[in-house]
Amino acid sequence: MKPSLAFSLLAGLLLAGGVHASAADHVRASHAWIRVLPGDLPAGAYVTLENQADQPVALSGASSSIYARVMLHHSAVEGGMSRMTMVDSLTVPAHGKAVLAPAGYHLMLMQAATPVKPGDTVRLTLKFSDGSTLPADFIARPANALDAGD
Template structure:
């Protein structure tokens, strides 16, 4: 009798836990690209995140097997001075989007584990503050790129 009660209790807890979707389940990725710079200079990664969920999603970072370190940054200009600061999160509003783009929020990709060249498809694991993750493929673009390029331009 105790084992049946325990099984029912565990089953109901698992079902209750499954009722709450993670942030990553509601977020879609588009226009994911990397600006590759010459030599061992850090690369910038940019993406549009669309949140179809009823709650905001907090992007808290990323990782990649192709880079030793991935940091979430924000670029800004004030009084003619450009600044880049590390940030803890970027909020993707409920039923809205967040755009990581040049001169704004972006990922800094440090120390490639092997050379990355334009055309390469690089996986990044996006991390959310609720512990969920989403793997997205980013297309490497040349240093002079200003957007995702090709059929992705203008989206």
């Protein structure tokens, strides 16, 4: 094979690979924290996701080596009652952000394998609808925390 043909083929493969970047390649996670509750009560995880892509992306869930189950939930007040429902995904708009925060969208963390204490760092792997993943470190905060503390 001629060197110029090999170079052209390689360049074409590299360009083709760049066109199909995953959702996780365009998302930045910040202000990631967990509200730790006493005993075996579930914890809530919160994060700001910024999408730098030209297309929206969808967060479809998360996983953790510490927690047996991680579910995407939404809390809302309806008729004076607070309700929490499990959701399949959360859209992060193109060149925009989605904020997972108390009383809104959040990750529900169930059945910790070991106790998580305020000050601990817990890695969660965020999952997107295209199958890509983004590892993010979440700081554990006490039950009365309202934000990441940063």
